Amino acid sequence: MKHVLSAMVMNQPGVLAHISGMLASRAFNIESLAVGxxxxxxxxxxxxVVAGDDKxxxxxxxxxxxIITVVKVVDYLHQEIVERDLMLIKVSTAGGKLSSVRELVEIFRGKVVxxxxxxxxxxxxxxxxKLTAFIDLMRSFGIIEMVRTGRIALSREKSLSVADALQPPPAYEDATAQS
Structure with a gap:
């Protein structure tokens, strides 16, 4: 099963290397990764995006x-999310295929750039x-080059804003209020 996780981290040099190294050293396979x-x-x-069971x-x-630079981690498994991948793909139009390629681009709501x-x-x-289906259709025209981003996702509900991530957990708030 694929899981989409989102981690709010401090924007510092080496954070991504530290996180990906930690996951690799524990044999967790990252299927997709996007940072911004x-x-x-x-x-x-x-x-x-990681594959595996709940364990x-x-x-x-x-x-x-x-990890000290990780502020908060959210698992999107039981949330309604909007998720997207982005792709640039260079496709051959030799032999008068331009109109056919453009028609498919339009159907898939892509953009010729x-x-x-x-x-x-x-x-x-x-x-x-959607991207996989588009790639499959473009193979017959001849894919020259292609690059894809990792998946990005946001919950439809408020789940991981910076302000929320910086708030102490409720148990911590209760303990400090009593002292």
């Missing part, structure tokens, strides 16, 4: 939470299945 700045530049959000997921989450005499470059975003 959040609404506050001092924090980044790392979105992981594997629990271990990944616990290991991430031990570069054109030459022999190929087009297409930008397309969406679910993993």
């Amino acid at each position: 700045e959040t609404e506050r530049p001092e924090f980044s959000r790392i979105t992981f 594997v997921l629990d271990q990944v989450r616990k290991q991430l939470e031990k 570069d054109v030459s005499a022999e190929h087009v470059m297409v930008e397309i975003s969406g679910s993993e299945n």
Whole structure:
């Protein structure tokens, strides 16, 4: 089973290397990884896709939470999320295939971002299945080059804003209020 996890981390040099090294040293396979700045530049959000059962997921989450630069980890398993991958793909248009490629790009709601005499470059975003289906259709035209991002995701509900991640857990708040 694939799990999508999001980790709010301090935006510091070496954080990604530390996290990916820790996961690799424990034999956790990262199927997808995307990192980017959040609404506050001092924090980044790392979105992981890992495969495994609930036990594997629990271990990944616990290991991430031990890292000092990790502010909070959220498992999107039981949440409604919006998730997207982004891809740039260069496809051959030799032999008069341009109109056929453009038609499929339109159907998949992609965007032609570069054109030459022999190929087009297409930008397309969406679910993993959508991108895979598009790739499968483009194979017959001749894929020259391709690159994909890791998955990004946000919960439809409020789940991992920087402000929320920085709040102490409720048990901590109760303990400090009594002292």
